[in-house]
Amino acid sequence: MELVLAIGIGVMTGSGVWLILRPRTYQVIIGLSLLSYAVNLFIFGVGGVKSNAAPLLGEGIDISTLTDPVPHALVLTAIVIGFATTALFLVVLLAARGLTGTDHVDGREQPK
């Protein structure tokens, strides 16, 4: 499971980095989204990968069977903030498209 998670994060990060280096704004935003998925999974990963474990502490429960609740809280915050800023970026992207008439990140096509 760790291997699958690691490969998943790696593939998404790689694709995301490649995409944000592309010249079209749409590619940049998809790249940023992919990167943020990868980062969210990474935050999950640092808490230790466990399945079927609850983050609830009770009397007489062995600590090793628990999952760490802090990364869950962190990832939730990260998703909310990431979602909001990506939505904002999308608006700016549309504004730039409307003002410059092109979807190139520099606002003009590269000379051929």
Next chain:
Amino acid sequence: MSGWQQHLIIAPILIPLVAGALLLFFDERERVVKAMISVVSCLALAAVAITLFRLANGGSGEGGFEGVYLLGNWPAPFGIVLVVDRLSALMLVLTSILAIPALVFALARWHAAGAHFHTLFQLLLMGLNGAFLTGDLFNLFVFFEVMLAASYGLLMHGSGSMRVKAGMHYIAVNLAAALCFLIGVSAIYGSAGTLNMADLAVRIGEIEGERRMLLEAGAGILGIVFLIKAGMWPLNFWLPGAYSAATAPVAGIFAIMSKVGIYVILRLSLLVFGQGESAGLGLNVLLYGGMATIAFGTIGVLASQALGRLASYSVLVSSGTLLAVLGLSNGQVTAGALFYMVSSTMTICAFFMLIELVERGQDAGASVLAVTMEAYGDADEEEREVEVGITMPGTIAVLGICFAACGILLSGLPPLSGFVAKFAMLTGMIGMNAQEGPISASVWWIVGLLILSGLAALISMTRAGIRTFWASMEGTVPRVLVMEMAPVMLLIALTLTLTIKAGPAMTYMEETVRNLQQPATYIDAVINARRAGVAEASGPDGGGGL
């Protein structure tokens, strides 16, 4: 310890938050009400910041001001804490001092150029204050995002394709940086098991082997984020475009935003990486990166044609100087750097606003105004001017004097505070190894770069001054309102005060650095912070039940 003083710590976050929310209830057309709320909030913020500054300066004696605020009354490593020490109090005061002139300047005309200026401005202040106050890494991320989200809106205030294009680059860079921030924070959490800065400083001594590697990698990634914010070469190509495209009051308040990165680096490097096995992590990066930034900024200052870009590259020179000097990690030099930070931030803020006034008289500059002139015709423009307020007599003379003062401050010539700041840093550097032996090569490099960057600033400012004030005398005199001139003059007057009060100010900075170099005091204050309503006799063990 009295209750209200303790609760004052959270006020710099709450005041702008409440004001920002309140502003949303009023329609954009009710500008007077909006302006009033915004001004009152900024004044309250300044009062609170100055009170906190005095309390923090008073020291934490027995029964005195503690400076730690437990949010929700949770004990320190579990809950989130806000901490006021000398450094954060200094940053709070600096923020509020910049906010008032920037806001007054905006009230003259810029706040009407788009929607929700005041709300965004207040939220930006909230993010800045929160970043300076928080004692928790993840909370720092949240406040960073609050600040950035507000800054995205502010940067594009006034619209226009230049601003939207610069804004798009700015947002893309900062979104990528935010992801790095998350990676760094979670790597630190994964290896140390805590996000509280004080707790992290305690635990870092116990972390061994692979975990330490992960922690240092996390800290490195985190460092990159703050270096992007501070504008270290080669992470700073977004900065000149963004800062010079922003409207004048926004660029003015952005001057403090690049200092947030510097603040966090200073805080973390001395608190967490001050001593122990990982001591001095990344100091070389700061030193050489800072020197490269000064060189890059200096070339930029010399090469820039437009005044806006000149000011943006001055931001880079200022950041580079601070980074390089922090990389030396010497108490006396760092104290000088703090003084330099205060002086240069105020100067750059004043300069950004001054530029807009100066360029208003030129045909090339102030594109938005030119558009307005075209659309409504000259006569209409004059008529509107009369309505807004009285124009300044002897405008050119006053503008010229302010411009000269900015030039003197930026290049670090006597008699203003720019000189005192540079002198403090240079004497610190040269006296650094006096007992131990000859001065090292890197110190000579920094000294050389600092002096060269001052010279470059002087050359550029002189050239720009001649071009604007002497060459174009027969051109149109810019129409400038008293309300727009006053903030610039206030900031320059403040640097003058800083020059006169340089002695007490330097004592404060030295005291600040001494505090920072003894992280034990900070850690102790945070970990042993007393919870409200808990009897003192029970002791601050924090591990007890309810």
